[in-house]
Amino acid sequence: MRDVRLELIEAVGRRPVPIDKDVFTIGRRAENDLTLQKPDVSRDHAKIVREGDRWVLHDIQSRYGTFVNGTRVELHDLRHGDTIRLGQSGGAEMVFLCEEEPVSHDRTATTAVADLHQVTLLLEGLRALGAGGVLDEVLALVLDSAIEMSQAARGFIMLADPKGGLEFKLARARGRVTLPGRTFETSRKIPEEVFASGETRVVTDLLDGDLPSAHLGTVAIGIRHVFCVPLRLVRYVDADVAPEEQRRIGVLYLDSRERGALLSSAARSALEMLAAEAAVAIENARLYRETIEKARLEQEMKIAAKIQQALLPPGNWTGAYFEAMGTTLPCRAIGGDFFEYMSLPSGEAGFAVADVAGKGAPAALLTAVIQGILAAQTSVPGGPAEVIDRTNRVLVRRAIDSRFATLLYAVLAPDGRLTYSNAGHNPPFVLGRSGMRRLETGGTILGLFEKASFDEETVQLQPGDLLVVFSDGLSEAMSATGEEFGDARILECLRANSTAPPTVVMECLLTKVREFSQGAVQSDDITVLAVRYAG
Secondary structure, three states: OOOOEEEEEEOOEEEEEEOOOOEEEEEOOOOOOEEOOOOOOOOOOEEEEEEOOEEEEEEOOOOOOEEEOOEEEOEEEOOOOOEEEEOOOOOEEEEEEOOOOOOOOOHHHHHHHHOHHHHHHHHHHHHHHHHHOOHHHHHHHHHHHHHHHHOOOEEEEEEEOOOOOEEEEEEEEOOOEEEOHHHHHHHOHHHHHHHHHOOOEEEOOOOOOOHHHHOHHHHHOOOOEEEEEEEEEEEEOOOOOOOEEEEEEEEEEEEEOOOOOOOOHHHHHHHHHHHHHHHHHHHHHHHHHHHHHHHHHHHHHHHHHHHHHHHOOOOEEEOOOEEEEEEEEOOOOOOOEEEEEEEOOOOOEEEEEEEEOOOHHHHHHHHHHHHHHHHHHHOOOOOHHHHHHHHHHHHHHHOOOOOOEEEEEEEEOOOOEEEEEEEOOOOOEEEEOOEEEEOOOEEOOEOOOOOOOOOOEEEEOOOOOEEEEEOHHHHOOEOOOOOEOHHHHHHHHHHHOOOOOHHHHHHHHHHHHHHHOOOOOOOOOEEEEEEEEOO
C-alpha cells in the first residue's frame, strides 16, 4: 500500500498524519483516528475510506460541511494534493498526500501559512486578555493582528447590539492607527449580510458585475478587495443531541486596494481561526467589563444604603409619655419609604411615615428630598395639615417627573391629644380601651396638585393606647400563591399584642408577614411605626 497521509495545517506549521487503516475517522470525539478540537468540527465529522486503489472522503452529516479545494462535498475521490477543509470557519485544514513528491503552493499562501506561528502567539494573548482585559484593548489587538497577517489596508469590528442589529465598535488601519467610524459608513452592506447568514464573504473585486453600484463610497476611495468573517461564539455541550451551541456576536471586516495575501486560501484559514478565537476573547472581555460595572454599581448601592439608613432615626424612641419603635425594610438595596421622629419646639412629639411611588434609586432620592422638606416645615409653627400643605407646594414646584408620595404626619401631646393629617397614606390603626379606629382624615397624595387641600383631626388617646402606622408594602405583601397579607392579618396581630411594648408589636408584624410571604419575592418596601401612649 502506498504511503498515504494527511498533512495537517496548524498554527505552528504542518505535521504529517499517516492513514494506516482502511477506514480513517476524523472529528472532535476522542475515539476518532484524528481528533480535532476546533469550533466548526463536529463530533463525528468525516471519514476517509479505502476502496481498492481509491481513497474516498465521506462527510458524516457534519453541521458545517466538508470542503475539498473550496467546494463542499458529500463524497469525493481524493487525489494527491487535494486540500480538505472541515467547516467554514474555525475548523481545520489539511492536504491529502499519496505520492512522495511535494505539493506546490503559491508563494503568497506559503507565506501566510508560515506566518501562522505569529497567530499562535496572538491567540495566546487573546486568551489572556479575554480573562480580564478591557474590551477596547481586545478589539484593537484583533484588528491589528488581522491587518498585519492579511496585509489589508484597514478593518473594523461590529458587535451585536441588544436588539439584534450591528453596532460599530472600532476601526483600525495599518500602523495601528484608529480610524473614525464614519470612514466605513458605506461598508455596512457586506457586514450585515455576513452577520445575517453566518457565512464568510470574500469579494475578489468590487468592480465586478453590479457590485460597484452597491458600494459606490467604498469603490470611490480605491478599495477593491474585501474579506468579512462572522464572529461566532461556540460553546460545547456534552449531550449527543446538541453537541454545540452557537451564536453570532459580530463581524470582522477587512479591505484593501491591493490583493496581497488577503484573498489567499491560507490567509482565509488563518483569519477564520483568528475570528473563532477572537469571538471568545471579545465575549470574555465584554463579560469582564459587565462584571466590573456590576461590582461598581453594587458598591455604590451599598454606600447609598448606608447613607439612607443614616438619614433615618434610631428605631427606638422613648419619651416622657410615650414609647415608639419604627423600621424600614427596602425590597432593594435602597427604598422609597421612611419614618421620622420630631421633637417639636412646643414640647410635643411628631411622627411621620411616607411612601414614595416607585422603588430603587429614583424613589430613594425623592425620599431624601421629602425628608429634608418635612424637617424644614416642622421646624416652624403649624399643625399637621399646614405642614403637609407646605410640603406639597414645595414638591409641586420642583415638578420631579410626575412622581408622588403618600404621607401620614401626626403630633402627640403629653395629655394624649393626637392631631394628624393623612395625605393618601394607608389609614393607621389606633387600638385601646375604646376599641379600634382608623385615621383617614387628610387629603390627596403629595407632589401632583399644588392647590390640593388637607384637613386634620384630633383624637384623644388613653394611657396604653397603641398607634400603628404602616406602608402598603406590609398590607399588600404577597404570598407564593398571590394572596395579599391584608389589613385583617395586621389587625389580628395587633389585637394579640394589644398591651405589649412597641418592640414586640413590631416583631410580631414582621414575623407574620415573613411567614406569609415565604417563597415569594418582596415586591415593595415595608415600613412600620408603632407608638404606645403611656400617659
